[in-house]
Amino acid sequence: MKNITKYSLFAACGMIALSQFSCKKAGTETSTENAAAPAADPQIEAVFLDAAPEGAVSVIESRKKAEPGTTITVKGRIAGAMEPFSADYATLVLSDDSLETCEKNPSDSCKTPWDACCVEPKTISASRLTVQVLGEDGRPVGQTLKQVRGLKELDSLVVTGTVAEGSSDENLILNATGIFPKKS
Numbered sequence: 001m002k003n004i005t006k007y008s009l010f011a012a013c014g015m016i017a018l019s020q021f022s023c024k025k026a027g028t029e030t031s032t033e034n035a036a037a038p039a040a041d042p043q044i045e046a047v048f049l050d051a052a053p054e055g056a057v058s059v060i061e062s063r064k065k066a067e068p069g070t071t072i073t074v075k076g077r078i079a080g081a082m083e084p085f086s087a088d089y090a091t092l093v094l095s096d097d098s099l100e101t102c103e104k105n106p107s108d109s110c111k112t113p114w115d116a117c118c119v120e121p122k123t124i125s126a127s128r129l130t131v132q133v134l135g136e137d138g139r140p141v142g143q144t145l146k147q148v149r150g151l152k153e154l155d156s157l158v159v160t161g162t163v164a165e166g167s168s169d170e171n172l173i174l175n176a177t178g179i180f181p182k183k184s
Contacts, residue, residue, distance in 0.1 A: 049180040059096035073160040079114040080128035085146035090133035114153040129172035156182040
């Protein structure tokens, strides 16, 4: 169980660190449109749902009441970090729908609008959580979630999962048992 917490916290800290450099790396762009969709690991494919789970709450609301070991269903968008997908593990950053990402501002020409670089870092941190898909060994699956079933930055999701051990209201990590990509 300690290994799960260690890997979960490592993944979450890495994503938070990446997001802190979002505005400083202006001009860097992540291309999702030309990337080929990877063949999904069966462990990842198993968590995708055909229908949205009922009773989803916002990311901000989930952070107020989630305790390790509890099951929650949350809705949000893939955003809140410069690179919301890990390149090596089945993890992503899910942000609250209220987070003011740059594409919501017509005068903003940000090349990575999902990073919300114009928002205070404290607000960004309070508006997101980390979602991870664990393998049979209890660690995040060693494959990115980016482009699996077409997932990309700013997509809306409904995710059901168990709050990981070691999570807190400041660093919420959700071990996904169900992911439903909402169509725009």
